[in-house]
Amino acid sequence: MSENTQVLLRRRPVGEPVEADFEVVHTPIPTPGPGEVLVRAHYLSLDPYMRGRMSDAKSYAKSVELGEGMEGATVGEVVASHDPRFAPGDLVAGGKGWQRFCAMPGDALRKVDTSIAPLSAYTGLLGMPGLTAWVGLQDIGQPKPGETVMVSAATGAVGQVVGQIAKARGARVVGIAGGQAKCDFAVKELGFDACLDHRGDLGAQLDAACPDGVDVYWENVGGAVQAAVFPRFRDFGRMVMCGMIAQYNTAPGADTSGAAAGPNLGAVVRKRLRIQGFIVFDSGWQRYAQFLAEMDGLIRAGRMRWKEDVVDGLENAPRAFIGMLRGENFGKLVVKV
Ligand SMILES: NC(=O)c1ccc[n+]([C@@H]2O[C@H](COP(=O)([O-])OP(=O)(O)OC[C@H]3O[C@@H](n4cnc5c(N)ncnc54)[C@H](OP(=O)(O)O)[C@@H]3O)[C@@H](O)[C@H]2O)c1
Known part of the structure; x- marks a missing residue:
C-alpha cells in the first residue's frame, strides 16, 4: 500500500446527504512528526454525529471545512512511531478521519485489548457508542430493578x-426498532423483554407492552417515536436525551410545527419528569476504565451480545453513511478499511 485513501467533504448537504457531497481521493501517506504515531486504519466507525459536522450550523463541535477530510474515529495498527509508548504492530483505537492512514500524537491513542473483544468492537461496543450508553445510564437514566426502560433505535x-x-441492572427492557427482523433480534439475541416496530401502530403496541407506562426512555430518534412515547411516562420518569436522528436531515430553518414540534412539556411538571441531554465526551473518556471493567465482566459472563453491520471498503463509506440516516444499518455500522 503506497498511498493514502481519504474521503473529503466536497459540499454541504441540504436535507439528505448524497454521494456527490463526498469525494474519495488518493494522497501520499503522511509522515509522522516528533511525538507522532502513524496508524493504518482497519475499521472506520460511521456515526450519526457526522451529519452535524457536515453542516456549518452552530453546534457543540466544529464543522468539517469544505475540502477537508471527513471526521471520524478508526481502530487500527501502528505502522511507525515516534512515541516510546507505541511500537509497530500495536493495535490502537483513537485514529482519526475517514482515511486509511493518519499521523497523530500518541496522547490521543489507546492500546486495545483484543482478548476482551475483537478490534472492530472498539468502534462500538467498547468504543464511543458503548461508552455513551454506559454514561447516560449512570448519570441520567439510573434504572432501578423492576423499572421499565425503553430505548429507540434499539x-x-x-x-x-x-x-x-x-x-443487567434488573430493569424490564422494551426496545423500539424499524422492522420485524430488528425487533426479533432485540428479543431473541439481545434478551430484551419486548421490541416494538415503529413502522406499525406504535401507540397501540406501547399500550400493550407497557400498560403501566415507562420509567426511563432513552431517546435516540425523536420525531414521531418521541411523540408516541412521551405521554406514557410514569411519575418521576427520566428521559435520556442522547440524540434525535430522525431530525438530522431537517434543513436549518425548516418548519417544525405540527407533528414534528414534539410533545406538550406540561407533563414534565405534572409527572415530575427529568429530561436531560448529554454529550459523551463531556466526562465519558475520563471514566473509560470503569466502563471497560463493567463491560469486560458482562462480556465474560455471556451477558453482552453484539451485532455489527460491516461495509467493505472506504470508498463505500458515503453510501453506507447515507443509508444509516434512513435506518438501513442493522447493528453498529463500521467500514472495513
Ligand atoms: N449524546 C451523545 O454523546 C451521543 C453519542 C453517540 C450517539 N448519539 C446519538 O445516539 C443515536 C444512536 O446512534 P447510533 O450510533 O447508535 O446509531 P444507530 O442506532 O446504529 O443507527 C441509526 C439508527 O437510527 C434509526 N433511524 C434512522 N433514521 C431514522 C428515522 N428517520 N426515524 C426513526 N429511526 C431512524 C434506525 O434504526 P431503526 O431502523 O431501528 O429505527 C437506524 O438504524 C443517534 O441519535 C446519535 O446521534 C449521541
Missing part, C-alpha cells in the same frame, strides 16, 4: 448496549 450501536446494561 438494535443500533448505542441502543443495543443501553438495553443490555439496563437488563
Whole structure:
C-alpha cells in the first residue's frame, strides 16, 4: 500500500446527504512528526454525529471545512512511531478521519485489548457508542430493578448496549426498532423483554407492552417515536436525551410545527419528569476504565451480545453513511478499511 485513501467533504448537504457531497481521493501517506504515531486504519466507525459536522450550523463541535477530510474515529495498527509508548504492530483505537492512514500524537491513542473483544468492537461496543450508553445510564437514566426502560433505535450501536446494561441492572427492557427482523433480534439475541416496530401502530403496541407506562426512555430518534412515547411516562420518569436522528436531515430553518414540534412539556411538571441531554465526551473518556471493567465482566459472563453491520471498503463509506440516516444499518455500522 503506497498511498493514502481519504474521503473529503466536497459540499454541504441540504436535507439528505448524497454521494456527490463526498469525494474519495488518493494522497501520499503522511509522515509522522516528533511525538507522532502513524496508524493504518482497519475499521472506520460511521456515526450519526457526522451529519452535524457536515453542516456549518452552530453546534457543540466544529464543522468539517469544505475540502477537508471527513471526521471520524478508526481502530487500527501502528505502522511507525515516534512515541516510546507505541511500537509497530500495536493495535490502537483513537485514529482519526475517514482515511486509511493518519499521523497523530500518541496522547490521543489507546492500546486495545483484543482478548476482551475483537478490534472492530472498539468502534462500538467498547468504543464511543458503548461508552455513551454506559454514561447516560449512570448519570441520567439510573434504572432501578423492576423499572421499565425503553430505548429507540434499539438494535443500533448505542441502543443495543443501553438495553443490555439496563437488563443487567434488573430493569424490564422494551426496545423500539424499524422492522420485524430488528425487533426479533432485540428479543431473541439481545434478551430484551419486548421490541416494538415503529413502522406499525406504535401507540397501540406501547399500550400493550407497557400498560403501566415507562420509567426511563432513552431517546435516540425523536420525531414521531418521541411523540408516541412521551405521554406514557410514569411519575418521576427520566428521559435520556442522547440524540434525535430522525431530525438530522431537517434543513436549518425548516418548519417544525405540527407533528414534528414534539410533545406538550406540561407533563414534565405534572409527572415530575427529568429530561436531560448529554454529550459523551463531556466526562465519558475520563471514566473509560470503569466502563471497560463493567463491560469486560458482562462480556465474560455471556451477558453482552453484539451485532455489527460491516461495509467493505472506504470508498463505500458515503453510501453506507447515507443509508444509516434512513435506518438501513442493522447493528453498529463500521467500514472495513
Ligand atoms: N449524546 C451523545 O454523546 C451521543 C453519542 C453517540 C450517539 N448519539 C446519538 O445516539 C443515536 C444512536 O446512534 P447510533 O450510533 O447508535 O446509531 P444507530 O442506532 O446504529 O443507527 C441509526 C439508527 O437510527 C434509526 N433511524 C434512522 N433514521 C431514522 C428515522 N428517520 N426515524 C426513526 N429511526 C431512524 C434506525 O434504526 P431503526 O431502523 O431501528 O429505527 C437506524 O438504524 C443517534 O441519535 C446519535 O446521534 C449521541
